[in-house]
Amino acid sequence: MKRNSAKFLIAVFACILLFSGCINIQNEEETTTPIGDVGNANPSAIGSYKTMEYTYQTNVDISCLTTHLDPTYLILANKTNALSEDYVPASLTTLTCETTYSMKLESRAAQALYAMLAEMKAAGVSDISVTSAYRSYEKQSETYNLWVQQEMSGGFSQDAYRVLGQAYIKMNYLDKEINRLSLADAHKVAQSYSAQPGQSEHQTGLCVDFITSGMNGELTEAFEYTEAFAWLTENAYKFGFILRYPRDKQDITGYTYEPWHYRFVGREAATDIYVGEMTLEQYLQLVNQEQ
Numbered sequence: 001m002k003r004n005s006a007k008f009l010i011a012v013f014a015c016i017l018l019f020s021g022c023i024n025i026q027n028e029e030e031t032t033t034p035i036g037d038v039g040n041a042n043p044s045a046i047g048s049y050k051t052m053e054y055t056y057q058t059n060v061d062i063s064c065l066t067t068h069l070d071p072t073y074l075i076l077a078n079k080t081n082a083l084s085e086d087y088v089p090a091s092l093t094t095l096t097c098e099t100t101y102s103m104k105l106e107s108r109a110a111q112a113l114y115a116m117l118a119e120m121k122a123a124g125v126s127d128i129s130v131t132s133a134y135r136s137y138e139k140q141s142e143t144y145n146l147w148v149q150q151e152m153s154g155g156f157s158q159d160a161y162r163v164l165g166q167a168y169i170k171m172n173y174l175d176k177e178i179n180r181l182s183l184a185d186a187h188k189v190a191q192s193y194s195a196q197p198g199q200s201e202h203q204t205g206l207c208v209d210f211i212t213s214g215m216n217g218e219l220t221e222a223f224e225y226t227e228a229f230a231w232l233t234e235n236a237y238k239f240g241f242i243l244r245y246p247r248d249k250q251d252i253t254g255y256t257y258e259p260w261h262y263r264f265v266g267r268e269a270a271t272d273i274y275v276g277e278m279t280l281e282q283y284l285q286l287v288n289q290e291q
């Protein structure tokens with residue numbers, strides 16, 4: 001797997017560059033298609049939270065889960081809504097739950113996350129940890145640029161062939177005896193698997209990537225077959241979290257299916273999104289239409 005060996009190289013570079021040794025390179029989002037029309041979502045799902053009966057096994061502090069639709073928690077970061085370079089969540093806290101390294105999350109989202117993990121544990125699911133949370137614009141920029149450098153380092157990756165096509169590479173490179181991608185082409189290829197700075201939802205400080213012990217440190221669709229995923233599918237909304245990049249919603253979110261990536265939006269919005277089986281993009285469009 002080319003990307004695995006690239007990850008190793010980039011991890012080495014990152015350790016040297018950052019001398020902290022803690023850049024997180026295992027959760028590059030797949031950003032393969034442009035965002036099209038948000039499609040036909042069901043408007044009747046809006047307001048579902050008002051009649052939903054929530055039940056919890058643990059003693060949950062509801063006040064950290066409900067946001068009263070505070071726009072702070074509905075911020076959109078995607079390929080067509082980039083966050084500015086200086087966007088930093090107002091309140092960041094270092095996570096104290098099980099994580100793969102030290103990381104931060106927005107304070108209320110962190111409280112909701114702890115409540116969710118406690119409930120999950122009470123239900124007998126304890127093999128889960130957080131492997132990515134808040135990522136700054138600078139960190140995303142560093143990570144993205146390392147991928148661009150990697151694509152320009154000589155030879156042509158599987159991703160380069162996938163994105164640019166065999167005929168293009170033959171005509172523009174191989175036939176001319178050029179053995180490395182141009183900067184412009186390297187960007188095209190890197191953009192197909194890594195979020196560009198400002199376009200990663202992790203900059204909001206409102207989302208986490210989960211991983212289990214059986215996943216060998218790799219974020220893959222294997223997460224879909226874990227007990228944790230089954231539990232999250234049924235319960236995440238009760239804690240204000242949504243599966244942010246569902247299967248078959250790629251045309252709307254711009255991201256391929258990511259069963260591991262959960263976003264805090266508050267219990268009200270999460271419930272409506274869950275009931276309506278929609279994405280955050282669709283939800284925001286419906287809500288804005290109503291106003």
Ligand SMILES: [Zn+2]
Nearest residue numbers: 027208209261
């Ligand atoms: Zn993620």
